[in-house]
Amino acid sequence: MKTNNSGDVCDEASFSDSISLKFIYIHSPNRSNNLAMNAKNVLGGELKICCTSPMTGFYRNGKCDTGAEDRGVHIVCAEVTAKFLTFSQEQGNDLSTPMPMYNFPGLKPGDCWCLCALRWKEALDAGFAPPINLEATHESMLDFIPLEVLKEHSMELNK
Secondary structure: OEEEOOOOOEEEEHHHHHHHHHHHHHOOOOHHHHHEEEEEEEEOOOOOOOOOEOOOOOOOOOOOOOOOOOOOOOEEEEEEEHHHHHHHHHHOOOOOOOHHHHHHOOOOOOOEEEEEHHHHHHHHHHOOOOOHHHHHHHHHHHHHOOOOHHHHHHOOOOO
């Protein structure tokens, strides 16, 4: 397991070969939508800000942008819940404890945060996926989960 500069622990050994291929595709230098100015959301529009308090995003710009440096693929804008935070901690990814060395404030229920694509999928499969903001979730998430499933977990439907 590795902790990245966003404070997330992503166990790369658990990723399947197909997920690894998707990771390579997402981080291809020829994929223009990896650039912040061109980033699109899962609905096809401009990628919106996920959260600025706490400041989120791999690049700490408030957006779930991604690029070659983002090994965890932090592309899902989620409103974390107590159940998700507990689940994540049980999986070895403590998102509640501040880690100042990574500019990570620690999260509490109700905070929005750019989650690793595979961590959100893992939570989905276990029944603990937090609601997501579709307009602030990077279009690359469609390489992992169909839009119909993402829509079922949209913040708008869960309020």
